[in-house]
Amino acid sequence: MAIPSLSQDTAKAVLRQVEFYFSDSNIPKDDFLKKKIKESEDGLVSLALICSFSKMKGHLGLMELKNPEDVPHDTLAAVAETLRTSSSLKLSEDGKKVGRSTELLEPEELIEQLDSRTIAASPFEFTVKREDLEAYFNQYAKVNSVRLPRNVANKKYFCGTALIEFSDEGDAEKVLGQSLVFAGAELELKPKKDFDVIRVKEAEEFERNRPSNNSDAEEKYPKGLLVAFTLKSISTGDPANQNGSDGKKTAENENGEGKNKNGSTIEEEEEVDEKEHKSTASIYKDDMNVVLREDLKDVFNKFGTVKYVDFRIGEDKGYIRFDEPEAALKAHAAAVSAKESGLVVKKFIASLEPVTGDAEREYWNRLRVNQEKHKGNNNCFQSRGGKNNRGGKRGWGGENGSRRGRPSKARRD
Numbered sequence: 001m002a003i004p005s006l007s008q009d010t011a012k013a014v015l016r017q018v019e020f021y022f023s024d025s026n027i028p029k030d031d032f033l034k035k036k037i038k039e040s041e042d043g044l045v046s047l048a049l050i051c052s053f054s055k056m057k058g059h060l061g062l063m064e065l066k067n068p069e070d071v072p073h074d075t076l077a078a079v080a081e082t083l084r085t086s087s088s089l090k091l092s093e094d095g096k097k098v099g100r101s102t103e104l105l106e107p108e109e110l111i112e113q114l115d116s117r118t119i120a121a122s123p124f125e126f127t128v129k130r131e132d133l134e135a136y137f138n139q140y141a142k143v144n145s146v147r148l149p150r151n152v153a154n155k156k157y158f159c160g161t162a163l164i165e166f167s168d169e170g171d172a173e174k175v176l177g178q179s180l181v182f183a184g185a186e187l188e189l190k191p192k193k194d195f196d197v198i199r200v201k202e203a204e205e206f207e208r209n210r211p212s213n214n215s216d217a218e219e220k221y222p223k224g225l226l227v228a229f230t231l232k233s234i235s236t237g238d239p240a241n242q243n244g245s246d247g248k249k250t251a252e253n254e255n256g257e258g259k260n261k262n263g264s265t266i267e268e269e270e271e272v273d274e275k276e277h278k279s280t281a282s283i284y285k286d287d288m289n290v291v292l293r294e295d296l297k298d299v300f301n302k303f304g305t306v307k308y309v310d311f312r313i314g315e316d317k318g319y320i321r322f323d324e325p326e327a328a329l330k331a332h333a334a335a336v337s338a339k340e341s342g343l344v345v346k347k348f349i350a351s352l353e354p355v356t357g358d359a360e361r362e363y364w365n366r367l368r369v370n371q372e373k374h375k376g377n378n379n380c381f382q383s384r385g386g387k388n389n390r391g392g393k394r395g396w397g398g399e400n401g402s403r404r405g406r407p408s409k410a411r412r413d
Contacts, residue, residue, distance in 0.1 A: 011082045013059045018050060018079075019088050022100045024110055025145045025165055037099065044090070044097035047076055047083075116169040117144075119176055120195035121187050122161035126326075126333040128183075136182060137164050141171035152202045153356055154224055157329050160336065163192060185337040209357030221364035224325030225307070226355035227332055231291060231316045231348040234340075284313070288346045296320065299345050303331040319355065319363070328354065 006014060020026055027034055036045045048068040050056060057063050060075055080095030090101045104110065124133070133146045147163040150156070166172045172191075180187045284290040293309040300306050300320050304327020311318030322328045335342050335352040342351035355363060 006078045006082055010059055014056065014079055015082055015086060017055055017059060018083055018098065019086055020145055021050065021053070022089060022098075023144060024105070024114055025147075027100075027104055028110060040097075040099070042092075042097075042099070043103075044092055044099035047080060047091075047096055047098045050098060051076065051079060113169075114165065115192045115196075117167070117172045118163055118165045118192040119172050120161050120163055120190050120192055121180075121182075123185060123188070123333065123336040124158075124160055124162055125183065125337050126158055126160070126330045128158070128162070133162050133164070133182075137166075137175070140175050140178065140180075142167040149199070151329070152199065152206050154325060154329075157326065160333055161195060163195070183337060184339050206357070209361075221361060221368075223360070224328055224354075224356075225322050226360060226363060227320050227322075227328050227352045228355050229296075229318055229320060229350040229352050231345065231350055232342075234344070234347050234349055291345055291348055295345050296350070299343050299350070300327075300331055303327045303334065 005011070021030070021033060027037075033045065036049070037043055046068060048071045051060060051062070051071045052065060052068040057065050060079070062071065062075070065071065077095065080091055080098075083089050083091055083098055084095075086101075088101055089098055091098050105113065121133075121137075128148075130146045130148060134143050137143050137146070144165040144167055146165075148158045149161060149163060151159045164175075166175065176189050176191065178189075180189065284292060285294070290313060291311075292313060293311055296309050296311060296318075297306050300309075300322075303322070305323035306320060306327075307323045308321045309318065310321065320328075320331070322331070331343075332352050332354055335350070340349050342349040344350075
């Protein structure tokens with residue numbers, strides 16, 4: 001009777017997946033599989049159980065499978081035949097159980113070996129796929145696994161640095177000595193131990209900047225929506241010096257995001273601000289030497305909905321506020337990985353930095369403090385002057401009727 005076989009692509013995916021399950025990288029962190037191995041007298045685990053794992057069901061086309069006992073006999077036989085070609089796996093004689101071909105090292109020794117053959121590579125886009133990175137680095141040496149660590153401040157998202165584990169320490173050292181380019185971006189390569197030091201510092205800084213659980217401000221401002229940008233001329237690399245900026249600044253609304261004429265919300269006032277901006281910006285729409293909010297929106301909208309652009313004509317710095325944190329992360333990742341180390345806006349490059357921690361909290365607090373201040377001033381003027389005395393028209397909160405309240409430049413973490 002002929003032994004069933006898997007297609008070439010499926011066999012390759014299945015072999016890679018099962019080798020990973022029993023690898024030095026996964027076993028120490030996989031409590032379920034580690035427990036199954038310890039419970040077994042021979043250190044082998046039911047192959048049907050392995051085939052019932054989510055990723056294996058995907059490879060084998062068994063997504064409707066409910067129980068390990070329901071794995072078809074022919075499928076088990078075909079998987080077993082594929083796994084017999086592995087040097088790191090061992091199968092029982094009947095092909096119904098699988099395990100490691102070598103014993104697992106002690107945790108301390110294992111971690112040391114893993115670190116010695118693992119490198120950290122960056123930057124990668126937010127949406128990069130593990131399979132693409134594995135295929136890329138396999139060109140240079142055999143890859144055991146690829147891990148995509150999460151952002152320290154937001155565990156939902158990839159941090160931009162991938163950990164590549166090679167088959168041995170020599171391969172890792174060889175790759176570290178090369179100059180590699182992925183998706184147009186020159187990669188920064190470093191030993192995993194160096195990456196771990198950086199992660200510890202990032203985690204410590206994040207904890208220092210995190211508001212205490214008792215702080216009323218902790219949940220009163222949105223997280224992860226802001227990126228700060230700096231414009232530099234493509235031709236000179238100098239900070240943006242947009243033609244005619246002196247005249248345009250005075251025509252722009254000096255109040256930015258924090259103004260509030262009549263107690264309305266920040267969003268309502270931003271709509272007014274946008275209208276005032278457009279009345280001036282229409283003159284410079286086609287001027288490549290002048291960056292407008294509309295130009296910035298056109299560039300950044302491809303990463304997600306831009307809620308507001310905090311920027312005045314003639315300045316070289318500002319803030320983009322997105323509707324979702326994911327969009328801010330995508331924009332930052334794209335800027336970092338771009339050949340120009342930023343995003344092209346007319347004749348300028350916009351380099352990006354996320355606004356986090358104290359800087360983020362300060363930005364939102366200033367917005368709201370200014371809103372409350374102007375709201376209070378407006379009420380005060382209305383009570384003193386009212387409609388007949390026209391006192392309400394002076395309720396701008398600034399000296400001599402000047403418009404104030406723009407948030408100061410927040411520190412970029």
